Amino acid sequence: xxxxxxxxxxxxxxxxxxxxxxxxxxxxxxxxxxxxxxxxxxxxxxxxxxxxxxxxxxxxxxxxxxxxxxxxxxxxxxxxxxxxxxxxxxxxxxxxxxxxxxxxxxxxxxxxxxxxxxxxxxxxxxxxxxxxxxxxxxxxxxxxx
Amino acid sequence: xxxxxxxxxxxxxxxxxxxxxxxxxxxxxxxxxxxxxxxxxxxxxxxxxxxxxxxxxxxxxxxxxxxxxxxxxxxxxxxxxxxxxxxxxxxxxxxxxxxxxxxxxxxxxxxxxxxxxxxxxxxxxxxxxxxxxxxxxxxxxxxxx
Amino acid sequence: xxxxxxxxxxxxxxxxxxxxxxxxxxxxxxxxxxxxxxxxxxxxxxxxxxxxxxxxxxxxxxxxxxxxxxxxxxxxxxxxxxxxxxxxxxxxxxxxxxxxxxxxxxxxxxxxxxxxxxxxxxxxxxxxxxxxxxxxxxxxxxxxx
Amino acid sequence: xxxxxxxxxxxxxxxxxxxxxxxxxxxxxxxxxxxxxxxxxxxxxxxxxxxxxxxxxxxxxxxxxxxxxxxxxxxxxxxxxxxxxxxxxxxxxxxxxxxxxxxxxxxxxxxxxxxxxxxxxxxxxxxxxxxxxxxxxxxxxxxxx
Numbered sequence: 058x059x060x061x062x063x064x065x066x067x068x069x070x071x072x073x074x075x076x077x078x079x080x081x082x083x084x085x086x087x088x089x090x091x092x093x094x095x096x097x098x099x100x101x102x103x104x105x106x107x108x109x110x111x112x113x114x115x116x117x118x119x120x121x122x123x124x125x126x127x128x129x130x131x132x133x134x135x136x137x138x139x140x141x142x143x144x145x146x147x148x149x150x151x152x153x154x155x156x157x158x159x160x161x162x163x164x165x166x167x168x169x170x171x172x173x174x175x176x177x178x179x180x181x182x183x184x185x186x187x188x189x190x191x192x193x194x195x196x197x198x199x200x201x202x
Numbered sequence: 203x204x205x206x207x208x209x210x211x212x213x214x215x216x217x218x219x220x221x222x223x224x225x226x227x228x229x230x231x232x233x234x235x236x237x238x239x240x241x242x243x244x245x246x247x248x249x250x251x252x253x254x255x256x257x258x259x260x261x262x263x264x265x266x267x268x269x270x271x272x273x274x275x276x277x278x279x280x281x282x283x284x285x286x287x288x289x290x291x292x293x294x295x296x297x298x299x300x301x302x303x304x305x306x307x308x309x310x311x312x313x314x315x316x317x318x319x320x321x322x323x324x325x326x327x328x329x330x331x332x333x334x335x336x337x338x339x340x341x342x343x344x345x346x347x
Numbered sequence: 348x349x350x351x352x353x354x355x356x357x358x359x360x361x362x363x364x365x366x367x368x369x370x371x372x373x374x375x376x377x378x379x380x381x382x383x384x385x386x387x388x389x390x391x392x393x394x395x396x397x398x399x400x401x402x403x404x405x406x407x408x409x410x411x412x413x414x415x416x417x418x419x420x421x422x423x424x425x426x427x428x429x430x431x432x433x434x435x436x437x438x439x440x441x442x443x444x445x446x447x448x449x450x451x452x453x454x455x456x457x458x459x460x461x462x463x464x465x466x467x468x469x470x471x472x473x474x475x476x477x478x479x480x481x482x483x484x485x486x487x488x489x490x491x492x
Numbered sequence: 493x494x495x496x497x498x499x500x501x502x503x504x505x506x507x508x509x510x511x512x513x514x515x516x517x518x519x520x521x522x523x524x525x526x527x528x529x530x531x532x533x534x535x536x537x538x539x540x541x542x543x544x545x546x547x548x549x550x551x552x553x554x555x556x557x558x559x560x561x562x563x564x565x566x567x568x569x570x571x572x573x574x575x576x577x578x579x580x581x582x583x584x585x586x587x588x589x590x591x592x593x594x595x596x597x598x599x600x601x602x603x604x605x606x607x608x609x610x611x612x613x614x615x616x617x618x619x620x621x622x623x624x625x626x627x628x629x630x631x632x633x634x635x636x637x
Contacts, residue, residue, distance in 0.1 A: 109223075332454070
């Protein structure tokens with residue numbers, strides 16, 4: 058079977074279509090900044106509505122960004138519909154800034170699952186600071202359901 | 203030093219005040235259903251806006267619920283302002299239903315941190331199904347910042 | 348197809364045979380104290396050789412006990428050869444005592460993997476103290492290799 | 493207060509002394525191959541006694557290597573006595589080979605804890621293959637006990 062070559066632009070456009078189909082990702086205005094096989098960069102612009110009581114980005118939003126970036130990295134590495142099977146996140150510092158940037162990449166990809174890592178940065182005054190690191194397993198959708 | 207006795211109602215009210223002060227928790231309409239020292243039950247009613255592209259509750263919302271429930275359990279066990287230092291979550295089945303219910307409890311509490319576990323259920327047609335399990339560390343705020 | 352009924356004694360004996368076939372488990376003298384479908388209790392008697400420099404049981408031995416107990420719980424729940432795909436452990440207190448006791452159980456079991464939890468206790472002077480908690484995924488062997 | 497400069501050789505020698513003081517590390521013949529502030533490389537030579545029933549290195553030994561490497565990386569980054577507070581490990585492939593090599597580094601270090609990552613390789617016929625990835629928190633000893 059011939060493998061269809063997808064241009065980088067088409068690949069990113071495809072990823073953005075999936076993100077746009079997620080009501081929750083629209084709700085928090087997540088953006089797919091970069092997307093290629095086994096790699097992803099996901100942004101969440103910081104608005105009042107994604108914060109917690111101290112003015113930091115809510116941990117749940119940071120974990121959303123990590124989770125979704127891991128899924129994109131693993132899903133594109135596997136080349137099939139996937140779900141996040143599990144992940145772990147360490148929060149390193151309060152996320153205070155203008156934009157959350159999650160960069161994930163597949164570390165090892167088998168037939169039905171991919172183990173990925175993610176770094177989450179907070180952009181403030183043009184400077185990125187690492188605010189969380191995550192690691193998790195992305196699994197092909199079929200064996201899970 | 204005399205310890206002030208807080209009524210269960212006042213304790214829950216206090217927890218709800220904190221939740222109401224989190225813009226992100228308001229955005230997804232999270233509710234604190236129960237709250238006592240070392241224990242918490244947090245709900246997220248399922249609306250269109252918390253879903254992903256297949257109609258399931260978005261994993262990021264499930265991890266938010268686990269994260270926040272862990273924080274309430276650990277924070278009340280420690281009795282001081284806290285942050286989630288880290289947690290791990292395993293997704294067990296797609297969250298399809300009407301209401302997400304996260305129940306967390308402190309497993310072991312030291313002077314500056316508490317290790318907690320959380321079960322996340324999805325309520326559908328009156329029946330609860332376990333859809334994720336989490337475990338993490340809640341740390342006193344001061345030594346982290 | 349008729350399901351063969353295995354007596355509890357035969358089940359435990361089978362588990363012990365597997366453990367005896369693991370050179371590393373023999374090296375640290377691990378014992379299978381209880382074993383049934385989805386549940387396991389694994390012991391490691393505390394000798395000088397499993398300690399670290401402060402006289403506590405080495406964290407690597409505690410994580411071995413958790414890992415192996417998780418594998419037994421998940422493997423017996425799945426009913427097929429398995430490997431530990433991933434796990435997470437929180438150490439709660441130094442393991443000072445006579446015997447390490449890891450109790451694991453399957454929390455949710457699908458077709459090809461089982462998510463399990465484990466509590467690790469240290470027995471000292473007849474009293475058990477929780478010293479670590481773990482959570483992980485046990486996967487059927489075939490799809491991994 | 494003047495900071496004492498320690499030569500790289502003295503630093504490594506110090507680390508080896510600690511490892512030699514761990515009976516369990518001696519039992520499995522672990523070696524500290526490299527050690528500097530926030531970084532560590534730990535080896536475990538593969539002998540029959542560290543294997544499981546299929547001839548792979550036992551998962552418990554892989555997790556020991558990750559755990560101990562994380563502790564060295566975090567402890568040297570913090571510059572004080574530490575314990576592993578928690579970690580998570582994903583096993584990527586069976587560890588079949590001659591030598592286990594765990595490389596860890598501190599990702600973010602605060603006042604009382606350091607978050608570290610570790611890659612574990614298996615060396616076979618002169619070639620290294622990634623067989624596990626880990627992430628965890630190393631904590632200063634005092635606040636834990």
